[in-house]
Amino acid sequence: xxxxxxLPEVETTVRLLRPMVLxxxxxxxxxxxxxxxxxxxxxxxxxxxxxxxxxxxxRRAKYILLRLGRQGLPAGxxxxxxxxxxxxxxxxxxxxxxxxxxxxxxxxxxHHLRFLDVRxxxxxxxxxxxxxxxxxxxxxxxxxxxxPHWLMRSLQRHRRQIKPLLLDQSFLAGLGNxxxxxxxxxxxxxxxxxxxxxxxxxxxxxxxxxxxxLTVAIRREGSSFDRFxxxxxxxxxxxxxxxxxxxxxxxxxxxxxxxxxRTVVGQRGTHWCRGCQHR
DNA sequence: ATCCTATCCTGGCTGC
DNA sequence: TGCAGCCAGGATAGGA
Numbered sequence: 001x002x003x004x005x006x007l008p009e010v011e012t013t014v015r016l017l018r019p020m021v022l023x024x025x026x027x028x029x030x031x032x033x034x035x036x037x038x039x040x041x042x043x044x045x046x047x048x049x050x051x052x053x054x055x056x057x058x059r060r061a062k063y064i065l066l067r068l069g070r071q072g073l074p075a076g077x078x079x080x081x082x083x084x085x086x087x088x089x090x091x092x093x094x095x096x097x098x099x100x101x102x103x104x105x106x107x108x109x110x111h112h113l114r115f116l117d118v119r120x121x122x123x124x125x126x127x128x129x130x131x132x133x134x135x136x137x138x139x140x141x142x143x144x145x146x147x148p149h150w151l152m153r154s155l156q157r158h159r160r161q162i163k164p165l166l167l168d169q170s171f172l173a174g175l176g177n178x179x180x181x182x183x184x185x186x187x188x189x190x191x192x193x194x195x196x197x198x199x200x201x202x203x204x205x206x207x208x209x210x211x212x213x214l215t216v217a218i219r220r221e222g223s224s225f226d227r228f229x230x231x232x233x234x235x236x237x238x239x240x241x242x243x244x245x246x247x248x249x250x251x252x253x254x255x256x257x258x259x260x261x262r263t264v265v266g267q268r269g270t271h272w273c274r275g276c277q278h279r
Numbered sequence: 280a281t282c283c284t285a286t287c288c289t290g291g292c293t294g295c
Numbered sequence: 296t297g298c299a300g301c302c303a304g305g306a307t308a309g310g311a
Binding site: 084085119121135177268 | 303307
């Protein structure tokens with residue numbers, strides 16, 4: 001079983017990295033797997049970042065944005081996507097790099113910003129402006145833009161299976177397979193329910209479930225099952241202990257006692273409870 | 280508009 | 296025990 005970093009894992013990464021990178025100067029770049037850079041050459045990337053400082057680090061959807069400046073003026077941004085097995089962290093001087101470190105940048109305090117990615121699906125890209133890289137993204141589920149009436153209208157505008165729709169980052173930004181399964185279970189919605197047919201009560205429940213689950217998961221510093229997701233401090237997250245359905249195929253539902261099932265919906269492994277979730 | 284498939288990758292798992 | 300083959304899984308592109 002894998003863990004793909006979703007909004008809570010990316011948010012945790014950003015929060016823990018912030019004090020380690022803010023204001024730091026960017027030095028020598030080393031790249032093991034050039035395709036991680038998304039087509040840009042190592043030399044170009046190095047030229048762009050050399051002598052810049054980190055002005056800010058933020059999250060948008062599942063992207064990490066490291067904004068850079070030179071003499072206080074904006075000088076581009078590094079856009080990182082962890083995809084499934086990526087980790088971004090800072091090592092102190094002398095720390096032995098782990099295997100699968102694909103990109104590292106020496107910082108002006110001798111530490112290294114390291115991007116580790118076993119499967120190499122992640123991206124670590126430079127752009128003059130993040131708009132060159134970020135695709136169209138829906139609202140942030142923890143922002144004020146995400147309201148029940150917005151969700152109701154938007155669900156009705158589409159007529160899609162609810163799970164693939166919630167995974168669509170241009171619809172709503174930041175959810176992935178795990179938190180969608182958990183949110184649908186909490187809201188009592190079948191993963192294949194038609195988005196346009198959910199009544200107002202279900203939609204309110206879904207809105208509340210998404211907010212609640214993401215908020216608690218961030219508080220727990222995300223979820224980890226295996227060696228993949230770790231916070232930048234190297235610790236596993238703690239939210240996996242709260243999973244109601246994800247990864248619990250064949251085990252009893254914690255709410256109704258029925259058996260948690262696993263099926264495939266929209267080409268994704270999907271965990272749900274027939275007793276709790278209806279179309 | 281929506282859905283489906285292939286692609287990118289590697290480690291872990293299954294089955295023999 | 297060893298090994299070949301299968302599979303997951305986010306995002307995207309291209310075809311139906």
